Amino acid sequence: MIWCRSILPVVRQIKSRWISTGSRLTSGFSLSTDIPEIENFKGVNSYKDLHKFSITNPDEFWGTLGRSRIDWMKPFDKVSECDMHKGSFKWFLGGQLNVSVNCVDRHAAKTPDKVALIWEKDEPNETEKVTYKELLDLVCQVANCLRDNGVKKGDRVAIYMPVSPMAVAAMLGCARIGAIHSVVYAGFKPDSLAERIEDAGVETVLTTDQCVRGGEVIELKKNVDEAVAKSSTVKRVLVSKRTGAEVGKTPLDIDFDEAVAKASKWCEPEVMNSEDMLFMLYTSGSTGKPKGIVHSQAGYLLYTNLTQKFVFDYQEGDIFGCVADIGWITGHSYVVYGPLSNGATTVLFESKPRYPDPGRYWDMVERLKINQFYCAPTGIRSLLRSDNSFVQKYDLSSLRVLASVGEPIDHEAWEWYHTVVGGGKCDVVDSWWQTETGGIAIAPRPSGAGDKIVPAIAMRPFFGIQPAILGRDGKEDTSLGANGACCIKYPWPSIARTIYGDHERFLETYFNKYPGYYFSGDGVRLNQEGYYQLTGRMDDVMSISGIRQGSAEVEDVIDEHPDVSESAVVGIPHEIKGEEPFAYVITKQGVTGDIEQLKTDLQHKVRERIAGFAVPRQMFFADEDILPKTRSGKIMRRILRKIAVDEFEELGDTSTLAEPAVVEKLIQGRILMK
Ligand code: 6R9
Numbered sequence: 001m002i003w004c005r006s007i008l009p010v011v012r013q014i015k016s017r018w019i020s021t022g023s024r025l026t027s028g029f030s031l032s033t034d035i036p037e038i039e040n041f042k043g044v045n046s047y048k049d050l051h052k053f054s055i056t057n058p059d060e061f062w063g064t065l066g067r068s069r070i071d072w073m074k075p076f077d078k079v080s081e082c083d084m085h086k087g088s089f090k091w092f093l094g095g096q097l098n099v100s101v102n103c104v105d106r107h108a109a110k111t112p113d114k115v116a117l118i119w120e121k122d123e124p125n126e127t128e129k130v131t132y133k134e135l136l137d138l139v140c141q142v143a144n145c146l147r148d149n150g151v152k153k154g155d156r157v158a159i160y161m162p163v164s165p166m167a168v169a170a171m172l173g174c175a176r177i178g179a180i181h182s183v184v185y186a187g188f189k190p191d192s193l194a195e196r197i198e199d200a201g202v203e204t205v206l207t208t209d210q211c212v213r214g215g216e217v218i219e220l221k222k223n224v225d226e227a228v229a230k231s232s233t234v235k236r237v238l239v240s241k242r243t244g245a246e247v248g249k250t251p252l253d254i255d256f257d258e259a260v261a262k263a264s265k266w267c268e269p270e271v272m273n274s275e276d277m278l279f280m281l282y283t284s285g286s287t288g289k290p291k292g293i294v295h296s297q298a299g300y301l302l303y304t305n306l307t308q309k310f311v312f313d314y315q316e317g318d319i320f321g322c323v324a325d326i327g328w329i330t331g332h333s334y335v336v337y338g339p340l341s342n343g344a345t346t347v348l349f350e351s352k353p354r355y356p357d358p359g360r361y362w363d364m365v366e367r368l369k370i371n372q373f374y375c376a377p378t379g380i381r382s383l384l385r386s387d388n389s390f391v392q393k394y395d396l397s398s399l400r401v402l403a404s405v406g407e408p409i410d411h412e413a414w415e416w417y418h419t420v421v422g423g424g425k426c427d428v429v430d431s432w433w434q435t436e437t438g439g440i441a442i443a444p445r446p447s448g449a450g451d452k453i454v455p456a457i458a459m460r461p462f463f464g465i466q467p468a469i470l471g472r473d474g475k476e477d478t479s480l481g482a483n484g485a486c487c488i489k490y491p492w493p494s495i496a497r498t499i500y501g502d503h504e505r506f507l508e509t510y511f512n513k514y515p516g517y518y519f520s521g522d523g524v525r526l527n528q529e530g531y532y533q534l535t536g537r538m539d540d541v542m543s544i545s546g547i548r549q550g551s552a553e554v555e556d557v558i559d560e561h562p563d564v565s566e567s568a569v570v571g572i573p574h575e576i577k578g579e580e581p582f583a584y585v586i587t588k589q590g591v592t593g594d595i596e597q598l599k600t601d602l603q604h605k606v607r608e609r610i611a612g613f614a615v616p617r618q619m620f621f622a623d624e625d626i627l628p629k630t631r632s633g634k635i636m637r638r639i640l641r642k643i644a645v646d647e648f649e650e651l652g653d654t655s656t657l658a659e660p661a662v663v664e665k666l667i668q669g670r671i672l673m674k
Contacts, residue, residue, distance in 0.1 A: 034310065037064045047447050054463040055490065062091070062464065062493055066302050069341075071106050072097050073271050076298070082491040084516050087507045090275050091299035091493045098269035099278060099301050100139055100176040103340035105269075108136040115345045117165050118319070120364050122212040122351040127368070130165045132343070135172075138165065138260070140267035142173030145259040149204070149236055153178030153270055156200040156280070160184045160193060160224060162211035163326050163348045166240050166256075168336055170206050171279070171326070178270035179204075181279045182292065185327025185631045186211050187218055189655045190226035192290075196282050197227060199292055200500060203235040206256065208242035214352035221247040228252065274298035280500045281329055283435045291509070292500030293435045299493030300438050301341055307439040307462060308338030310446040311431060312372040312401050316343075319398070321370035323349040323361065323379070328632040329435040330405055334374055338439070353379045359390035362421070366394040373399055373421075374431075376406035378566075378633035380413040382625065384420075385565040385588045391420050401445075403429040406633050408534055410556040414456040432458040432534045434520060436510065438494025441465050442532050456556075457533040464492045467532055469524055470514045479526070485538060486524035487517035523550055540637060542571030542579045544613045551637070554581055554616070557609045558602050563591045568627050569616060570641045582644040583616035584666075587623045595621050618644070620669055626662040628654070639663065643670050 031038055031046070038044045041053050041061070054061040059079035066076065076095030082088065107114065112133035119128040130138070151157060157179045161167040167183075174181040184196050186208075197205065207224045210217050221239055225248065228234045238256035239247075278297045282290040308314055320339045324330035326348075339346035347368060353361055353375070361383070365373060383390070402422050409417075409430050418428045431443040442458040442465065444451075453459070461467050466489040469482045477484055488495075495518065499506040513519045523535040535541070536552035543549075551569040558567040566586045571579040585602065599619050606615045628639045642651050643666050654660050 037068055040064050047451075051461065051463055055466050058464055058490065062302070065306065066092055066095075066298065066493075069305055070097060070298060070302055071102055076274060080491070080493075084491065084511060084518065087498065087503065087511045089299075089491050089495050089497055091296075092274040092302075095274040095298055096271050097274065097298055097301075098176065098272055099297055099337070099341075100143075100172040101269050102301055103172060103175075103337060104132060104136045104139055107340075107343035108132040111343065114343070116340065117168060117346060117348055118368055119163075119165055119348045120350060120368070122162075122215065122355070124351075124356050124360070124363075125367075128165065135165070135169065137265040138169040139172045139176055140265050141260045141263040142166075142169045143176040143267040144263035145238070145256070146173055146179060146204070147177055147267070148259070148263065149238070149254060151177065151179050151204050154277075155179045155204065156182055156202045158182050158184055158193070158197055158200070158202045158205045159326075160186055160188075160205060160207045160220060161240070161326075162186045162208060162213070162220075162242060163331070163335070163350045164208075164242070165348065166208075167326055168348065171332075171336055172340075175278060176267055176269050178272055178276065180277045183279070183281060183327055183332070185325060186220055187213065187327075187631055187658075188223075190223045190230070192655050193223060194227035194230040195289065196292070197231045197234060199282075199289070200280060201233050202231075203233055205234055205237045206240070207237060208240045209247045210243045210245050211350075212243065213350070214355035217243065217245075219247070225250060272297050275497070277497070279332065281332065281435055283329075291502075291505065294497045294500050295438055295494065296497050299495075301337060303439040303492065303494035304333040304338035305341040308334055308344070309342055311429060311440050311443045311462065312374070312403060313427070313445065314339070314342060314344060314372065318344060318371040318400075319347065319369055320344045320372050321347040321349070321365065321368065322372075322374040323347070323353075324374070324376070324405075325631070329433075329438070330374070330632075333439050353383055354386075357390065358383050358386040359394065362391050362394040362396060365396055365399060369398040371398055372401045372403065374403040374405065376633045377404050377409040377413050378406065378629065380404065380409070380417050381559070381566045384413060384416040388420050396421065396423065399426050401429060402426045403431055403443075405431045405433070405440075407635075408536055408552045408556070409456050410552075410559040411456045412560045418455070427453060428455070429453070430456060430458045432522075432532075436496040436518075436520070437488075437492075438496065441488065441492075442467065442534070454527075454529070454531055457527070457531055459531040459533075461532070464490070466490050467524065468517055469526055470517065470519075474514060480528050480530060481526065483525045483535070484523065485514065486520045486522040486532075486534065487514055488520070489517055491518070540570075542569075542581055544571070544574075544577050544579050544581065549581070549610070549614050551581070553610060554583070554606055554614050557606050558583060558585060561598070561602060561605065563587050563593060563598055564602070565589075566625065566627060568635045568637065568640055570637050570644055572618075572641065572644045577613070581614060581616040582640075583619045584627060584640055585619055585621050586625050586627065587621060589623070591623065618673075620644075620666075620673060622665070622669060626665045626669070628662050628666070629658050630656050631658050633658075640666075643667060646670065 074096035076092035535550035574580040
């Protein structure tokens, strides 16, 4: 239902604002046990020392960790050779390795019966476990099957599959033979798949008959057939079973399961150079066609290995639960490569947070005894709309670290995660990073013992990361309170290597704007305590009467209201002020009240907490989540901006939306508002 100035019966009492207390780091970073390598680093006794060492002696730092954490076929002879101006990054030069060996073989040799993957299937209470030995067999079989079908080193392979052991084996099978995988989120429409196939010159597509998410069937094979009909490059489609439904057959189809079952369980790993491509992953830029972000072998492997260990305090024996889909970078780095390279047990979550009810995550945490839980703020916000009993009826005592990624986490979501889910006992870790950074770049952990986590901010750079705040004048601002473009000063091992087939665009997007720096596209503030607070995409920054105002900050205030589940604020043109904020507000389930009153309350709150200029005059209310989100949970503000100014015809490409139907509801709501 969309609310348009309707007066609803009861005004709910406004709860007092949650005063945040932050959390102490419960467990943590124990320097000498977790990083025995520090013996080699002079004068390092704390996290601060180690971070300082990592940025003042990057080659010594990364070289030492590269030698001890990666199994090499041939040792590297130079740590790095980088040039920010040319967007040229080479790490561990001369080294040779195979990433699948680092993720599987070395653990299968030591702990063959240890569980590597726990597949939490869409169907509630259905899990499947795969040990390291079984994973090694499967990866080798997939690799042999690919080779037998003509896939060679350097070929691009599209993986259009649901999260599953077979999909993980497909990624690692590509890595084993040196093929480059391009995972395309299962659920993207045929046009998006075709565009990605075409851009990468993909000859081989791996898929399943169908997939299921939240009980809903998605016709993957049918989508592939449509996409393949539009592309000129595809030579073969390997189809594995997920539901077993009868789906049409084309001359390009090969039965993936059958071919894998017949293949040998040993596959000699390809010898890869450190800088050979490992994978490419398309990011949904807000404008232009998607960019195929390229990552290479050794640097990416080392960085995801270290961040998974230290940001999440991963300890041997932990069950690591990152619920991201493999179709986006979080799934690559923290479902597959990071945890497996550390020999962890990693959870593959195929379902949705509210299926079959809003207790799904917590039921899973209890059953699988998950120790680290990693999800997106959008998931948290959707759950806090429901009764806390959906959380509290489960035993969540296994949890130690709760983390979030994808967008700024607002205070209300952070507090709920901390108190209701974590019972006040877990570290809550906001982690900032991007497809392009390859791994977590800013997060509260690791830290020194006893350090406090400041709620809802990412806080501290990881080893080797030097954030820089660039002002409008193009100069770096190091003062407390500085606010500007979030850049990184010095390359790190997992920085993206290029945009596939378009290095010029790579330079243009990330390196030309602030020469000598990597520009992330996000805004950041250095708070008075010297911690970093990400403020959202720079293109979400409004300029109201010449004053720079991040949308995220206004949303944070609105979201704190007890009746509000989620909001999105966009800047729209204003004759005098240049821009003014327009707010889309989703109320919580069961909220019945006077919407005019709610609007007044929210405006009052924003005025009080930020300033008069930040107050949205126009507000759109709905009681179901109709914000247009991408598959990875990011709000497509471009669409909201157009709808706010009645440009319904010019919404651009909406095919990457998780629920394209919301657009029509938004348009109807906007018309009703007037
Ligand atoms: C990992 C991932 C990257 C963009 C990034 C930023 C936003 C991610 C965030 C965050 C504030 C956080 N973002 N984490 N903003 N706080 N903790 O999400 O990669 O899909 O490439 O998106 O997501 O805007 O630039 P990707």
